[in-house]
Amino acid sequence: MKMNKRFGLKVASVGLSALILAGCSSAPSTSGSSGSGGESSDGDGYKIGVIEVQLNDESTNRATWFNDYIAPKYNCEFMFSETCSDLDSCMTFIENAAMAGCDAIINYYAVGSDTEALVQLCAEYGMVYTENGGRNAANEAVFTSNYENFAGNFQADQPATGKLFYDYLEESLDTSVEHGFIVLTGNAYQGNAQQTEISSNMLSALQDLYGLTYESTIADLVASSAPIEATNDKGIEIYCYPGAYSTSGWLEGFSAALQTGKYDYSLQAYNCLSNTATAIEEVESALNKDITVIGFGSFGEALTTAMNSTDMFGNQSVSMSTVKFTSLVSAMAFSKVYNCLTGNRDACLDENGEPSVLLFQMEAVTSPEQLAEMSSWDTTDKWVADYDFVDSLLADRTEGLTSAQAQENIYAMNYDAIKARLG
Amino acid sequence: MSAASGMAIQKQSPKLTLADRIDIIKNKRFFPLAFPLAMLAVLVVLFAVLTGGQFLQGSVVKNIFNQSFIVGTMATAVAFIYSTGNIDFSVGNVMGLACVFGALAYEVTESMPVMIAVTLVGGIALMMCNCTLCIACHIKPAMVAIVAMSIYSALCTVLVGADPIRVDYQASKALEGGFRYGTFILYFLVCLILYHRTAIGRKLRFIGGNETCAVQTGINTTKAQIIAFVFAGVGVGLAGVYQTIRTTSVAQTVGSGMGMDVMLATVLGGMSIFGGTKSNVYAGLIGAITVTVLNTGLLMLGVSSTMIQGVRGVIFLLLVFLNSERQKTLPSRQQF
The missing domain is CATH 3.40.50.2300 (Response regulator)
Structure with missing residues (x-):
């Protein structure tokens, strides 16, 4: 039994070392970094933390878009959370992301009336914040309190x-x-x-x-x-x-x-x-x-x-x-934090000077053929949100961009437009 | 002849294998404390080296303590229950409902002292409810916990409703400094003394080691159980206060699933959840800090979230493996 224990110990130690090494070495591949991916990178380097609410096909697709497509082009690095299912876990990730040197947080867990608490927490660490959610009575204060680090929200046109x-x-x-x-x-x-x-x-x-x-x-x-x-x-x-x-x-x-x-x-x-x-x-x-x-x-x-x-x-x-097209929604989130990080927060504000909420429209699907067609669009080799589209949401690449114009660009990316480009 | 050979055997010096030596060390009284602390130190040094010293920055250390507070406090509290050989994994829900009571009281009075008092009393009262069910109905705490989790969770949903109950942000943050550190240190010291330096702790450990024997020596197990739940209630209530001032709001899901985190922290800290003579009150805190150190360190190293879960799982298994006794006989409370 003692031999078994010692043998088990060795196996566990080797396994642990391998896992740590694999984990460390996997970081560059899962977190995009400057210059990788064969794309020329421009812009300052930023590290962005992403709070995920669940791990599924959508979140995997999103991570691929951020890491493999966006990171090399815009010189950004992304760090993804484990599944966050409550405010406390979101706060814990934000704190850890700050320790890991993140400049901004994209939160896909809609915390609703607790948005202000997370914005304040990010402010303590000097991080920009945006959330997959809307503007309602419960979180109204965060839109009117002029938090410099709050980039506004993004969500579906409900x-x-x-x-x-x-x-x-x-x-x-x-x-x-x-x-x-x-x-x-x-x-x-x-x-x-x-x-x-x-x-x-x-x-x-x-x-x-x-x-x-x-x-x-x-x-x-x-x-x-x-x-x-x-x-x-x-x-x-x-x-x-x-x-x-x-x-x-x-x-x-x-x-x-x-x-x-x-x-x-x-x-x-x-x-x-x-x-x-x-x-x-x-x-x-x-x-x-x-x-x-x-x-x-x-x-x-x-x-x-x-x-x-x-x-x-x-x-x-x-x-x-x-x-919904994952890359389209992700582009909205990315534009929110990127505009703030590049000093173009005005592009995240509405006509009243308050943080805006960018909206996207979902699409109805009624047949397997239609689903197959749409599924084939938002993939590695032909993202719905390509560089041209992302640039159209970034103030340092689209002169005089306002939030209203960004919203127009998003609405223009509808089924017909995507079919014409990728169909 | 036979007497001579017997003498010869006695003259031989005993030869100890490495495994025997390890067993002797593991049976030392200091081992249950020293081993988890040593493992924690190894992790801290490892991360400090791998992050080029960043891991030891004041902000990171403070962050680790902040994230360990709630589970650490609860794990310290439930050590009193675990010691008796009983498991109560409803503590997360108890804390959640205590938070809801406190937040509702704040909503009415807008007074932080009232919120703190109500949360504390709520924690104690709810743990006493669990205790009463155990004693009055002669139901094992684990069974009571299963029922209590559902009831408390449902109550949270009904009382909180759609929107979380907000507590003033500035007032909450003001309490995160001296109040939180002070109350935690005070509570921890009181628990430490009561558990390790008074008859209360000895009786609880004795019951966990062998309840029948404890009863036959005249220990009142009912009274001991009440004491265990009261001290657990104070800790759970205190953890509820820390939770509320950390998040500055109370949602209906608050505390759910935390019972398992507490159990994990306890085991990682080197204590058996089946209680017994080797139980201690500080294991949960060490375990909670270990979990946070792992999470923070791995993230700082750039390990992806999916890998973190795997790495963490392997490290947990390894720590528990190294810190546990393999069973040579049928399971008993004295062994993992």
């Missing part, structure tokens, strides 16, 4: 995203046939703006299409933290089911609701397509009932599988979803 779902339901729903709807409102009850907009638009679409009146307001239904029947005067079965799949018992509750046989539409305001797929398939099989799935999604294996598979009735497993 009403436009919600409208995609409204429009699709309007186009595809046959109201002459009896339907029941389960609406997965996600974290809307916690104030998640995107999930609130999508849930609200879904309920509004049903209201308008059936000409019904809810007993409660749509705002109340969406904000409910407990499952609630959206009782209405037309007797349409609509069930709002909040929460996330990571919550204990959530999936079981969703499955139980479907097993009542009342619902044949699953309207999902947050990205849980792969998590609900099995439950839906089981109920379809058990009740011999076709369930149509419309839900928020993102590029990746989950959506590709869902779009390319059919249920027992021969229909697409997911009828409609939404996607």
Whole structure:
């Protein structure tokens, strides 16, 4: 046993050394640095910390774009966090990033009303800060308090995203046939703006299409933290089911609701397509009932599988979803911090002199062919946000750039424009 | 004849192998403290060398302490419970709910002293709830913890709602200096003395080592359990105060998952979560600092986040491996 322990010790020591060496040597390849990648670099060298909320296809794609495409061209280095799921972990990463010499923080974890605390923390270390989020009553103070290190935020155009779902339901729903709807409102009850907009638009679409009146307001239904029947005067079965799949018992509750046989539409305001797929398939099989799935999604294996598979009735497993181009969103975030770091903070301010929020529009996808086409665009060899586009958001490369002009440039990068360039 | 050969055997000087010598060192009383500290020192020196001395800058050291405070305080607190051979991993949720109580009190009174008092009392009261369930219903603390985690988490969600409860930033930052260091040192010293220099600590360790024997020697295990939970409650409440003044807001997810961090810190610090005679009250703090040193050091070296998880995992395994006794018999509380 002693021999075993000593042997184990040696193996562990060798393994540890190898890992540390691998980790250290991997740094230049995972964190972009000046001159690598064969691109000529220009601009001052900056180190930027990126707070990731989850590790998935999107975050991997984002890291590739930042490290392999942006870093060499703009002479920047990027440092990525582990998964940060609360304010404390964000603060810890910011502190560690400061120790590691970062000049700015891009935060993909929307902390909402705690934005100010992170801006203040970054200010203590002299770092610029931007966040994937909007401007609302909870974080209004950070926009009006003139923090020199706050570059403003970036996020999806939430009403436009919600409208995609409204429009699709309007186009595809046959109201002459009896339907029941389960609406997965996600974290809307916690104030998640995107999930609130999508849930609200879904309920509004049903209201308008059936000409019904809810007993409660749509705002109340969406904000409910407990499952609630959206009782209405037309007797349409609509069930709002909040929460996330990571919550204990959530999936079981969703499955139980479907097993009542009342619902044949699953309207999902947050990205849980792969998590609900099995439950839906089981109920379809058990009740011999076709369930149509419309839900928020993102590029990746989950959506590709869902779009390319059919249920027992021969229909697409997911009828409609939404996607965004990772590099487009990343370009917005990068432009925010880069403009501040290069002394062009004015380009991050709106007409009132307050930090602006840059918006991007998501795209609807309804077929596997369309998904395949769009998936092929935002990849290593042909990024949606190429150097020309990134330059159009940077004040030191686009003379007289304002935030409004940057916003126009972002909106111009839509499906048609991308198809014309990359299609 | 046989007597002569027996004499000959006794005259032979004992030959100790390296493994025997290591075993002797490991059985020394100082070893449980010295080993984790030595490992921590090795890591600090390693990172200091690899970062060209940057790792020893004042701001980095301060940063490491700041990040270790909360888990370190909680780990110090739960040492009282772990010593008795019981596990309570609901401490993260207890801290979270205590934070919510404190933040709500601040919302009403806008007084930091009130926030601190309510958080502290909340921590103690909630730990006493756990204790009461254990004693009154004769349920193991681990089982109570499972239920308590769900209840406290649900209460946090209901009480906080969509938006976190804010606490004044400037007032919070003012408390991060002297107040935080002072209260922590005071609490830690009190725990150290109580645990290692009074009958309270000895009884708790005795119960963890062999509860039946402890009962037969006249130790009141119920009373000891209450004492353990009260001291744990004070520490958890204090950690709640530190959490609130660090983040200056309390969200509904506060403290969730922290119970596991506390357990990890305790094990890394060289203490068995199954208690026993070798338990100590400082293991959690050392473990918490070790975790933070690793995270900060690896990031400063430019190790990518995905690699950090792997490197950290291997180092944790190695530390636990080196600091643990392999079982020669069936598991008991005295062994890992």
